[in-house]
Amino acid sequence: MKLRLLFLFLAVFAIGLANNELFAQKQKKSTQVIILHTNDMHSKIDNFGKLAYLADSLRKTNKYVLLVAAGDNFTGNPIVDMYPDKGYPMIDIMNKLHFDATAVGNHEFDMGQELQNKRRLQATFPFISCNIDAANAVVKQPDPFVILKAGKLKIPFLGIIQLGENGLPDSHPSRLEGIKFTDGIEKAKEFVYLKDKYGMLICLSHLGVETDEKLAAAYPQFDLIIGGHSHTTMKEPMMVNGVMIVQAGSGLKFVGKTTLTITKGKITDRKYELIALADIPKTDPEVQAMIDKYNVNEEMSKVVAFAESAFGSQEELGCMMTDAITARMKVDFAFQNGGGIRISSLPQGNILMKDVFRLDPFGNQVVTFNMTVKEIKSLLVNSYNRNKSLDLVPSGMTYMVIVNGEGLCTGVDIEDRMGNPLDETKTYTVGVNSYISASYKFDHTDPGVTSFNTTAQTLLDFLGDVKKVSYAGERRASEKK
Amino acid sequence: MKVILNNTELNIFKGATLNDLVLMYSERSYKMLKNNKLCIYDRFGNMTEPDGPVYEGQVFFLKRAE
Incomplete structure (x- = not known):
């Protein structure tokens, strides 16, 4: 026992x-x-x-x-x-x-x-x-x-x-x-x-x-x-x-x-x-x-357009991206945030498909809104005040933000492509990427609608249409302190 | 957001990378960075790749590449 x-x-x-x-x-x-x-x-x-x-x-x-x-x-x-x-x-x-x-x-x-x-x-x-x-x-x-x-x-x-x-x-x-x-x-x-x-x-x-x-x-x-x-x-x-x-x-x-x-x-x-x-x-x-x-991905090495001049800044590249949205989505204005422009230069010469995806790798979609001038100004003012610096690259307009002594934007002057002020009584169509739609705070009664097209695909389609691009020295946003 | 590079406070957009920060600091420095003549170091003295993210309040330094 x-x-x-x-x-x-x-x-x-x-x-x-x-x-x-x-x-x-x-x-x-x-x-x-x-x-x-x-x-x-x-x-x-x-x-x-x-x-x-x-x-x-x-x-x-x-x-x-x-x-x-x-x-x-x-x-x-x-x-x-x-x-x-x-x-x-x-x-x-x-x-x-x-x-x-x-x-x-x-x-x-x-x-x-x-x-x-x-x-x-x-x-x-x-x-x-x-x-x-x-x-x-x-x-x-x-x-x-x-x-x-x-x-x-x-x-x-x-x-x-x-x-x-x-x-x-x-x-x-x-x-x-x-x-x-x-x-x-x-x-x-x-x-x-x-x-x-x-x-x-x-x-x-x-x-x-x-x-x-x-x-x-x-x-x-x-x-x-x-x-x-x-x-x-x-x-x-x-x-x-x-x-x-x-x-x-x-x-x-x-x-x-x-x-x-x-x-x-x-x-x-x-x-x-x-x-x-x-x-x-x-x-x-x-x-x-x-x-x-x-x-070996022949599709990625495909030439999609020709850059007649080198892109020397994110802003120049952003202008091309937003022009793609206004042209392809047939909207009055488009905006691209600086953080979504993932390369800062591109040489003169052939633009390859893979360049487009290096520039815009996130797969964001294009979202369109109907917006009043007041709402567009709210977007521009708030986008500036997020980081107290210019952020959005526009298409279809130029704009200048007015900045006070504390570095805050207090107003914005907008001109259309022809240099005319916007019609305050009119509603405009605006295209932005889904990142801006989801994370930027701005006044808008229209909740927006996705196009189900990515911004990268929109750019590829645009480049396929125009074949040649040149954005050297392009500047559409400025600040007045 | 405010980030310090070489003791200079820079106000840069959210989502920026160190590449963006150096470009904002000085185009000349940016070119040197791209040509591997400069390296970026964090506040601990570690080298950081230019594609790294930057956040509010961070401190970085540029040094000549070894």
Whole structure:
């Protein structure tokens, strides 16, 4: 009987130990785990062959190599973003490289929630974020964290996404419908128990380095914060409150290599190295073949028009974009916000389709309104006062804002194409992009209607019509102080 | 929004990138940045890519590329 009780006690004790993750972690004496990490790749695929070669080389000589991304895998390369199945090439190649996890970045929402779901289903790795509540949204709820294994070691990675002043990630508000976001630093509090459970904790952060610093100051439980969003190229890691913070630039020009030494279930050493992928001498031939296949996109290299003079400023490019809206949508006026003009110059010569998508990569739609002169002035005044600087590039008019001593716009003088003042009794048709419609505050009784055409497609159609363009020196907005 | 570059406060539109900020600061600096003669550093001394976002109150510096 005593023997039976002893066996029972030992069995219960053994089960208890097996369930204790921390105890299990402590079984190993000393293990090295290499984490290769990217962030803000923004659909740039050209260096994936070199990254694959590097990862495979390390995997041949090291038992445990993890490959992770800290968010913003998409938006920034029309080859990927305008692929018939948007974003497909990026995930296809990331799968081929055996990525283990990615944080959800703000630009993961640019393609819309349904397409994000599609890309996440395509991925053989999880998208993680702890401060997204998608219970009432189209997008699938991401897991807050993932446990990655290195042999018997279990390493928790917690995902966090940045939020702007409006409490939303930096993406078009219409693409975030139904999703609740909570402050990442506050939300992280719920997950620091992972440190106690597993003996270590890593954050896959899409917060930006300034917020990463605050996160580290608040939670010394993090051993490592692999950062993204701010496009910071860290040659050396930052150490805050004992937490190591690393980040590897943007556009897959660099990869971070952080080597963890884990002794008795705890991280006892951390070494970080920034590797320029340009310095990797070889490329993986299979991955390179995939890149080459995706880059051969005859449609993107198609000449859509000829620039008779170089575009030297965002304003000149904005004039072309708004002229496209007035011409194609047959509206009186159009406006383009400065933040939506994503390149600042274009050389004289052929304009290719891919130039249009570099200029306007967001997939915003054209929205039209019927507006009085007073309402148009409200848009112009408020747009100036958002940042106390000229913002909207117009078509169909020129305007001059009157600015007071505090830098605020107090009025605006508008002239039509012929140099005549607008008719205050008339209602005009106005086209703007959906970003302006959703996020700019201005008086308008007409709620607006979408054309279901993107601004980029509208520009392509316009360029196809006119064939040649020249906007050198074009200025349509000015300020009087 | 107000962002500081080389101790100069600049008032730039929301959604701007560091490219926009440097262009607002000085066209000459912008050209040097594009020609890899200048690099942008954040308040911690980390180099930052020109396509990175800028936010209210941030502080950056331009330095000659090494």
